Amino acid sequence: MPRYWLMKSEPDCFGLGDLQQCPDQTTCWDGVRNYQARNLLRDEIKVGDGVLFYHSNIKEPAIVGLAVVVREGYPDHTALDPNEKHFDPKATVEKPIWSMVDVQFLSELPLPLTRAMLKQHPVLRGMGVLRKGNRLSVQPVTPSEWQAVLEIEGLPDPLSG
DNA sequence: GCCAACGTTGGC
DNA sequence: GCCAACGTTGGC
Numbered sequence: 001m002p003r004y005w006l007m008k009s010e011p012d013c014f015g016l017g018d019l020q021q022c023p024d025q026t027t028c029w030d031g032v033r034n035y036q037a038r039n040l041l042r043d044e045i046k047v048g049d050g051v052l053f054y055h056s057n058i059k060e061p062a063i064v065g066l067a068v069v070v071r072e073g074y075p076d077h078t079a080l081d082p083n084e085k086h087f088d089p090k091a092t093v094e095k096p097i098w099s100m101v102d103v104q105f106l107s108e109l110p111l112p113l114t115r116a117m118l119k120q121h122p123v124l125r126g127m128g129v130l131r132k133g134n135r136l137s138v139q140p141v142t143p144s145e146w147q148a149v150l151e152i153e154g155l156p157d158p159l160s161g
Numbered sequence: 162g163c164c165a166a167c168g169t170t171g172g173c
Numbered sequence: 174g175c176c177a178a179c180g181t182t183g184g185c
Contacts (some may be wrong), residue, residue: 057182057183059185132184133165135182135183164183165183167181169180170178171178172178
């Protein structure tokens with residue numbers, strides 16, 4: 001059984017549209033520099049897992065799309081490159097410290113789910129992303145939360161079959 | 162732009 | 174190992 005995750009991205013930096021433009025509509029989810037999120041990327045997130053794509057740090061933050069994990073847990077090489085924004089001088093080839101996964105675009109939500117909408121839903125109101133002060137950029141989503149999103153959107157489960 | 166919440170750093 | 178200072182995140 002797949003598991004489900006929510007991944008935050010600032011659309012000014014990299015949005016769902018950017019993912020759609022990528023070759024194979026696939027990109028590496030690099031630049032995560034938080035140990036808790038790193039542990040999820042390195043140890044927990046597997047090929048075939050579902051991803052809710054969340055736009056953060058904008059006027060109306062919302063879940064805007066679906067994606068799927070297509071490559072799991074490998075070193076984030078951007079930590080080794082001094083020219084990269086998320087360069088980490090402590091990272092080495094032997095001990096890369098940071099991990100990433102690859103995700104592929106699945107679909108755009110016909111109805112983006114804003115925080116106000118999430119808060120009104122009996123299931124989705126419990127989502128971690130709504131908790132005050134929650135800064136985790138990668139966080140777990142329950143199967144019922146995933147199902148609830150699909151039901152609202154009128155979408156079949158893209159991960160079944 | 163404000164500011165609360167959180168993670169990290171570094172002196173001791 | 175404590176904790177104050179600082180930087181970042183991210184909703185509002």
